[in-house]
Amino acid sequence: MAREWRVAKWRPRRTTMLAFAMLAPSLLFLALFTYWPVLEVAWQALHNQRKIGGPQVYVGLDNFLKLFADSAFRKALANNLVYAFGTVVPSLVLALGFAMALAKSNRVNTLVRALFFLPVxxxxxxxxxxxxxxxLPNVGLLDYHLAKLALSGPNWLGDPDVALYSIMGLTIWKNAGYYMLFFLAGLQAVPADAYEAAILDGAGPWQRLRYITLPYLKPTIGFVLVIGLLNVVTQVDHVFVLTKGGPSDSTNLLLFYVYQQAVESYDAGRAAAGTLVMLALLLAITASSLRTLERSFGEREA
Known part of the structure; x- marks a missing residue:
């Protein structure tokens, strides 16, 4: 009995050691390229460099105080909130509409799906x-067709009241087809019996959407919402190309603000503080969305 107990005790240890040995390469890369850079950014946020190449001086929370006192940062944060709401919600609505219209598999729908996915x-x-x-003002394709209708468009990228919405249009066009794929997959899990029973009970299209489709798609909506919000915070390439944060900081987003502080102003401490604020926002968004997903799966199982 003692020998059997020793063997039974050894096997879990051997299995655990084997599991950690197989995970070691991934854990090593995760530590080197994820957690260590985060620690470096946190250290940088608490220090400041008086001049390029000079020593790092501990300043505590001074970089965070300067960050929140900066009107440009507050403007970038407000822009990001407007940009998030103005892109994620329309993208989800369009993606769901596309998925419901193209749910049936046939040659025409397959072609249309490919066209919608092409921007991705x-x-x-x-x-x-x-x-x-x-x-482009006056000579761009959009203004050209508006002129055909005897209409004149605004300065799409030069007007502070319009520029951010122009960038939103690009983001919606780029992401709606990507989110459509997730909704197409989610619609496959909706049982056909539920729709048939609803039709027999006299439920209309809106009632079927509200009481059958959307409840079954709750986990998918939560998952896509996480992806959309992460893209809103982490994608900034189009701002570089189209406006560079202008005019008058009307399209300046958080990530572009961090770039300005690090590269243009050479203020690594404030850039690191802004990065930590963004990281905190991402963690809060992810945690709340995952909690919503857990509740959705719990309700489905119940």
């Missing part, structure tokens, strides 16, 4: 270059 394959920088041609 175009790099964001290339897509921004295309939209730059569309938005």
């Amino acid at each position: 394959l175009i790099p964001l920088v290339a897509a921004a270059s295309i939209f730059l041609f569309l938005f």
Whole structure:
């Protein structure tokens, strides 16, 4: 019995050691390229460099105080909130509409799905270059067709009241087809019996959407919402190409603000503080969305 106990005790240890040995390469790369850079950024946020190449001086929370006192940072934060709401919600609505319209598999729907997914394959920088041609004042493709209708469009990228919405249009065009794929997959999990029973009970299209489709798609919506919010905070290539944060900081987003502080102003401490604020926002968004996903799966299992 003692021998059997020793063997039984040894096997879990051997299994655990084997599991850690197989995970070691991934854990090593995760530590080197994820956690260590985060620690360096946190250290940088608490220090300041008086001159390039000079020593690092501990300043505590001074970089964070300067960050929140900076009107440009507050403007970038407000822009990001407007940009998030103005891109994620329309993208989700369009993606759901596309998925429901193209849920049935046939040749025509397959072709249309490919056309809707095509913007996803175009790099964001290339897509921004295309939209730059569309938005050129007076000679751009958009103004050209408006002139055919005897209409004059605004300065799409030069008007502070319009520029951010122009960038939103690019983002919606780029992401809606990508989110459509997730909704197409989610619609496959909706049982056909539920729709048939609803039709027999006299439920209309809106009632079927509200009481059958959307409840079954709650986990998918939560997952896509996480992806959309992460893209909003981490994608900034189109701002570089189209506006560079202008005019009058109307399109300045958080990530572009961090770039300005690090590269243009050489203020690494404030840039690091802004990065930590962004990281905190990402963690909060991810945690709340995952909690929503857990509740959705719990309700489905119940």
